[in-house]
Amino acid sequence: MGTPLVETKDLKKYFHTPKGELHAVDGVNITINKGETLGVVGESGCGKSTLGRVLLRLLDHTSGEVLFEGKNIFEYNKKQMLEMRKQMQIIFQDPYASLNPRMTVSEIIAEPMKVCKTVTNKVELSNRVSELMDIVGLAERFVNTYPHELDGGRRQRIGIARALALNPKFIVCDEPVSALDVSIQAQILNLMMDLQDEMGLSYMFITHDLSVVKHISNEIAVMYLGQCVERAPSDELFKNPMHPYTKALLDAIPVPNLSGRGKERKLIKGEVTSPINPKPGCRFAARCPFASEKCTNHDLKLNEVQPGHFVACTLFE
Amino acid sequence: MAKKEKKAQVVDQTHIKKRSQLKSVWLRFKKNKLAMVGLVMFILVVLMALTADIFFNYEEQALAQHLTEKNQGPSLEHIMGTDQYGRDMFVRVVFGSRISLVVGICTVAIGLTIGAIIGASAGYYGGKIDNILMRIMDIFLAIPSMLLAVVIVAALGNGLFNLILAMGIARIPRFARIVRSSIISLKDQEFIEAAKACGTRDRRIILKHILPNALGPIIVEATLAMAMSILTVASLSFVGLGITPPTPEWGSMLSTGKAQMRYYPHLVIMPGIAIVYTVMAINLIGDGLRDALDPRLKN
Numbered sequence: 019m020g021t022p023l024v025e026t027k028d029l030k031k032y033f034h035t036p037k038g039e040l041h042a043v044d045g046v047n048i049t050i051n052k053g054e055t056l057g058v059v060g061e062s063g064c065g066k067s068t069l070g071r072v073l074l075r076l077l078d079h080t081s082g083e084v085l086f087e088g089k090n091i092f093e094y095n096k097k098q099m100l101e102m103r104k105q106m107q108i109i110f111q112d113p114y115a116s117l118n119p120r121m122t123v124s125e126i127i128a129e130p131m132k133v134c135k136t137v138t139n140k141v142e143l144s145n146r147v148s149e150l151m152d153i154v155g156l157a158e159r160f161v162n163t164y165p166h167e168l169d170g171g172r173r174q175r176i177g178i179a180r181a182l183a184l185n186p187k188f189i190v191c192d193e194p195v196s197a198l199d200v201s202i203q204a205q206i207l208n209l210m211m212d213l214q215d216e217m218g219l220s221y222m223f224i225t226h227d228l229s230v231v232k233h234i235s236n237e238i239a240v241m242y243l244g245q246c247v248e249r250a251p252s253d254e255l256f257k258n259p260m261h262p263y264t265k266a267l268l269d270a271i272p273v274p275n276l277s278g279r280g281k282e283r284k285l286i287k288g289e290v291t292s293p294i295n296p297k298p299g300c301r302f303a304a305r306c307p308f309a310s311e312k313c314t315n316h317d318l319k320l321n322e323v324q325p326g327h328f329v330a331c332t333l334f335e
Numbered sequence: 336m337a338k339k340e341k342k343a344q345v346v347d348q349t350h351i352k353k354r355s356q357l358k359s360v361w362l363r364f365k366k367n368k369l370a371m372v373g374l375v376m377f378i379l380v381v382l383m384a385l386t387a388d389i390f391f392n393y394e395e396q397a398l399a400q401h402l403t404e405k406n407q408g409p410s411l412e413h414i415m416g417t418d419q420y421g422r423d424m425f426v427r428v429v430f431g432s433r434i435s436l437v438v439g440i441c442t443v444a445i446g447l448t449i450g451a452i453i454g455a456s457a458g459y460y461g462g463k464i465d466n467i468l469m470r471i472m473d474i475f476l477a478i479p480s481m482l483l484a485v486v487i488v489a490a491l492g493n494g495l496f497n498l499i500l501a502m503g504i505a506r507i508p509r510f511a512r513i514v515r516s517s518i519i520s521l522k523d524q525e526f527i528e529a530a531k532a533c534g535t536r537d538r539r540i541i542l543k544h545i546l547p548n549a550l551g552p553i554i555v556e557a558t559l560a561m562a563m564s565i566l567t568v569a570s571l572s573f574v575g576l577g578i579t580p581p582t583p584e585w586g587s588m589l590s591t592g593k594a595q596m597r598y599y600p601h602l603v604i605m606p607g608i609a610i611v612y613t614v615m616a617i618n619l620i621g622d623g624l625r626d627a628l629d630p631r632l633k634n
Contacts, residue, residue, distance in 0.1 A: 074532055103534040116525035119631055120547040125356070129543075130533035162359070164630040177529075184533060 020051035022085075023220045024073065024106075024188055029082035031065075031072045038295040042068040044244035045082070047320065048222075050188065053214065055221040057235030057252065059228060059267070063290065065244040066224045067111075070190040073222065074106055075099065086188070104134055107181035111193035113173035117165040123176055124161045127151065130183040150179040155209060171202035178209065188220045196227060207234055228271055232256055237326075240264045243293050243301040249320065250327040260329045262306045300332070308333060363627040370623020376616035384432040396426040398581050406599045415605040418588070419595060420581075424605045427583035431606065434584045435565050435613065438499055442564040443557050445503025450510025451553070455541050457511065458518030469515065472508040480505035481570060488576045498577055502567055506560050513556050517549030551625050558621030562614035585610050 031043040042065040050056045058066050071077045073084055075091060083090045091102055107130075110116035117126055124147045131137045137146055148158055154175040165173055174194060181189050191210070195203040211234060213219060225231050231238055231252075238255045240248040240263065248261040259265045266286045288305040299314035300306070306313070312332045320328040364370055391397065401421035409416045415424035457468040475483065480502075487501035521527065522545060530540050546553075569586020571577030578584040580591065585606040592602030 071528075076528060076531055100534040103532065108529065108532045110525045110529065112525055116529050118526045118530075118544050118548070120629070122356075122359075122630075129530070129535075133530075133533055133535045133539065166631050180529065 020054055022049045023052045023087060024050040024222070025083075025085040026069075026073065027083040027085065029069070029072060029084060030080040031068055031077060032080045035294060040294045041065075041244045041296055042293065043072060044296075045317075046241070046244075046246050048239050048246060048249065050220050050222055051236070052187075052220055053218045054236040055214065055223050055234055057223045057225065057231035057238040058241060059225060059231050059238060060241035061226060061290065063293070064241045065293075066226075066241055067192050069241070070108065070192050070222060070224050074103075074108055074190055076108075100134070104136065104184040105186050106188040106190070107184065107186040108190045108192060109174075109177050109181050109194045112197050113170050113177055114165075114197075116177055117173060119164065119166060122162050122164055123151070123156070123168075126165070126176055127179045127183055130180060134184055136184060146183075150182055153182065153213070154179045169202075170198050171205060174198060174202075174206055175209070178206075178213070182213070182217075185217075186219070188222070191221050191223045193225050194223075195230060196225065203230065210234070228267065240267065243290065243296065245301055245330065246320065247302065247331070248327075248329050254324075254327055258324075258327070260323060260327070260334060261302075261331050262308055262333075263302045300330070359630075360627050363630075364623055367623040367626060369619050370627070373616045373619025373623060376612065377620055380432055380436065380613050380616065383429055384436055387429045387433070391426045391429065393430060396423055397430045397583050398422070406595070406602075408599070408601055416599075416601040418592065418602055419599075424588075424601065427588060428585070428605055428609045431583040431585045431588060432609065432613070434495065434578060434582070435568070435586070435610070437495070438502070438568050439561040439565045439613070439617070441499045442502040442506060443561045445500065446506025446510050446560060447553070447557055449503075450507040451514045451546070453507065454511035454514030455518055455546070458515035459522055459537065459541055459545070461519075465515075468511070472511045475505075475508040476512075481567065484567065484571060485574070485576055488571065493576065493579065495578070498568065498571065502564055502571075506564075509560070510553070510556065513552050514546075514549065517552060518545050521545050521548055547628065550628050554621050554625045554628075558618045561617050565610055565614065 026046055026048050029043055029046045030041075033040040033042055044065075046065075046069060048056060048058075058069065060066050068077065072079050075084075079092060084092060086102065086105065091099070094102055121129070124144070127147045127150055128143055131143060131146065137143045147161075151158060151160070156172060156175050156179065160168065160172070165176065168176070174197075177194070194210070195206050198206060207230065210221070214221065221234070223231060223234055235252045237249065237251050239246050240255075240261065242263050248255070248259070248264045250258075255264065256268065259268050263286075270285070286305050291301060291304050297314065298317050300309070300318050303309040303313040310332065318330040318332065320330045321334055323329050323334045387393075399422070401417075404413075404417050404421035405419050407413060407417045407421075413423045413425065415428060418424055418427065453468050453472065457465040478486075483505045484498075484501040487504060488497055491497040491500070518541070527540060527544055530544050535544075566586065568577050568584065569589055572579075572584060572587035572590060578587050580587060588606040589603055589610070592599070592606070596603050
């Protein structure tokens, strides 16, 4: 295990809605080590993206802490936060919406450096832009093109170059490949892994695509309705899933094998319970085949069942 | 074949060298023939307004009455004819351009600047600020702009400056509404979030990321407003609150000529042409500018 770079402590984010409090992120504890990747998986609406945005203080938190190199970033004032932002960046899901359509490729990449005044000299700035374009594999002839003239993969490369512009230590990747087609997904993933090796970056990789997360992560956190239900090293989680929800998730991966034909799948029944004013106890209880009375009595904590493998489930208490 | 190759080479060179935003906007604007026509037309009017004193004598030719020559049709001596006091129409149209241009540009400048600031803050911050600002704008909108201008001029007194101020204020709510709605549709886009993630200040986000993307409708409204302003001055002059005779101004020339339109149509036609010409030039420029500022439109 490496040294932790980013840690969350009982992080909560509630949204006020007319119907009540929406528990988007509810008491999440995760750790991201230096130079490693934490994969965050879960179905739509489970609070993955919200978690990423709260981590970067793009959204205000409700309670809890985010520690970056041991310091709580929620206590930082505006000026300190500006310094902080150079250390952590974000790559977005939609490469169409995440780039300003009125700016050229070079302007988009130069923008963070202009804002943070890390590079002020014009010549240096344009050199740095070409350097970044080279790093992410964009040909120099695209300097003056606009995002709409490029394809999805190249746009995502612009997004990555922009995130790298400030030399961050930590990047939140909010489903960076789910809008791309498979062959380009692989290119972008490989690029990101190469960059991690070269620059020692740490990623929080948000996705709902399990094959992608297995490929890139050192550790995986499984989220369900705002809570982290299981956390384990990548291989361990795929080999030995413990939480019933994780099992069901992994079971839903199609097997590209003839022997899998006709095999019955254990699918989860029912619908996701509403994240607005949830009842105490396990959020998954209503759909869980192993649910008992114990599950709805009290809130569950993550237990270390095996070294490095945490599960929040009454079956393992 | 050789020509094609050359072209490809040129494109390649320009690509590698970084091009500034202004320059690429100008390159796109230049390609639009109609817009260039509008620009030339507009520059001509401006030159006319600036150089009028060199060719004509304001007191002698634009103001002094020569009743023996009144109501003449266009001739070699007076290419636009003379008005009901025997003054040369062409000279008056030339001098009138000064007031019309100043009024048109300044009212839009006032309305757009204040309206954009109000609309941008309302749209960007939302919530209470939005509610308060927009309800104030609603109050302004409820008063007919003409009436509002009349009230302001009546309160502050007659004069070109007060007139411009009055009409500028009357334009604010429309600009505020347009800017606000564009900003609301843009502010939740991911590229705004990306800008926030690297610590961009609100002001820079609005000016650099949001407004450039909202320019289309704003420019259309601005060009329309400019044309409307020139005509509103005419109406205000007509009720005696705008430019007072004998100062030459297109709107007031139009309204004084109206009485004798049946017998001497050139009294109305000449200033009318001047207004149409200027408004058209401005509209063509506005359209061209809107297209040139949007890199997504290709022709």
